[in-house]
Amino acid sequence: MAFALPGARPRKSAKRRRGLFVPAILLLPALIWLVFFFVVPTIALASQSLQTGSIYQGFQFTWAFSNYTEALSTYWSQMVRSFIYAASATVFTLAIGFPLAWFIAHRSGRFKNIVLVLVVAPFFTNFLIRTLAWQTILVDGGFVANVMKATGITGFLNWIGLVPNDSLLGSPFAVICGLIYNFLPFMVLPLYTSVERIDQRYLDAAADLYSNGWNTFWKVIWPLSLPGVVAGTLLTFIPAVGDYINAKILGNANTTMVGKVIESEFLVNLNYPIAAALSFVLMIIIIVMVSAYVRAAGTEELV
């Protein structure tokens, strides 16, 4: 990912030539890590995605590009669904996370550190258990379900198709809720680091120039927090696309996401080539989308 980090400007000086050895040594662990846990598996996966055969006859490398067309034609709907769920979850985490990050950065005063710890606190519990907890939260006849039914929200969600029956559990709504909840900290923390650096005097200046609240936000705060927004949305969107625990625990039979498909192709169908092809397609789509997004956001100029 090519968004520049603050302070990472290239130095001009040619004076410090002799220092090459130490950086190389320091980089080595990361390089070894990358080679063994990214480059090699990626090559193996690429190879696997072009093989044919079965576990009984063995797999041979045959340039079988048909694996890709088969994978896409069979599972395009789960793929599209994953992107829609992840995108909705990202938009909502941003909408919830931005005010929260602003509050922590500029309004929480001496409680700042405590609030920051609270944002991270859910990580002290296992991901699976956090998601299972949402089963209890949304369970039929529970407080949330009753309130939402009484206020007509359930009816509305049912009308727009996010809740297929009268129960909140086992619905796209529940899956997206789970995604929002589980990825919120990944949105809040980068946003916080960006928002925190915004100088209060810019806002004062905007007010002095008769800017109203909306204009101040849109013309001053938003552009200055873009690096955080980009980082946060990427950290939320990318893992959310591949996530399948939320869909499995909170969804129904029609909310399967692509991660689950890949898992079942690998483990149940033993159809390694299709699983590898699906993983590759997912990776490529994400890379393309992310590069387009980062380019459009143009964060390099902002930092």
Added chain:
Amino acid sequence: MNDRPDQELRRLVRSISNASLSRRAAFGGLAAVAAAGVLSACGSPAQGGKTAAPAPTDLSDVDKIVNWSNWPLYMDEADDGSYPTLQAFTKQTGIKVNYNTDYNDNEEFFAKVQPLLAAGQDTGRDLWVSTDWMVARLISLGYIQPLNKDNIPNAGNLQPSLQDVSYDPGRVYSLPWQGIFAGIGYNLARTGGRKVTSMDQLLHDKQLKGKVVLLSEMRDTVGLMLMEQGKRLDNFTADDFAAALTVIQDAKDAGQLRGFSGNNYADDLDKGVVAASVVWAGDVAQMAVGNKNLGVTLPDTGFTLSYDNLVIPAMAQHKTNAEKLINYYYNPEVMAQVTGWVNYLSPVAGVKDVLLKSSDPDVVAVAKSQLVFPDDATMARAQKFRALTSEEDLSFTRQYQALVTG
């Protein structure tokens, strides 16, 4: 997506034939050739094909242990979490049992041990418990060893009806551990007080909409559907299979299904998150003791019967110890303790008589339960899913998975 590497290749060929080959293109080309070489070097050889499983030197006498992987809740358990029959075995033979309940799902477990078995390595396990069809797969891949019946004289106690199974004639590789009926379970609190008695009701009753779970175990869910459509599980065709799937697919598209589940459906049914489900009868029978709303139906049209079987994997280090352990459990007195606790069908003859003699009324009740000791009329309705060829196995599994993950 399709033509990209092809273009790469074509460009490569062109650039090689081109006299004015730039240095950069040459490196790029070399890299591409190298990459193609690496890619094609990654194939994997064919597995097994009836080759005898490799057997290492047996350490049983030196190393008095046996490593056993079993499903959860598949062993008699004392209140403090210990296993009385296992402790008695250790006391009797001096062999320590490392008992692990890390077998949660056939596919998941297979995925865990398959790379080791394919590489001819020890899995660290001497004994585990696989469902019929998985045993068939393990045998055809050469991943399990023949049992030495000299060490298992009690194998003679095996119920005569289980002596010959299609995937393992004469029980060379496997001996059954417990038998399982799959039927339909329901929670009266969520069904409007009605029992669920057929797959038709399960898949079409509006009252159950969105609160139905099917087992991800293909043979149980599709098996029940096939029987309801009047097919027999020992001779149905690929078309019958597809027809059964269509009915399930329609129900799924109509929003009837909450999902497909492995071991964890039971909890949801108990809590009432799920109203009705395809279930393993023993589970629901156990839970019904504490929750009077729970019930289980063995449909009139038929229900599936399958067995989980003890097998010894290739390269197991303590084969003789594992066989002694099997022999121990094939004693009716010992198996009776297990059956009294787990409520599944005992493959060992004579267990019922042992249980009937018990002074504990709960144990006697188990001996009289149709789910544990079915009479001939019940047994006549139970059917076993026929053995599939490896091609059928892959094809059916993929069709079913396309439905499950659709």
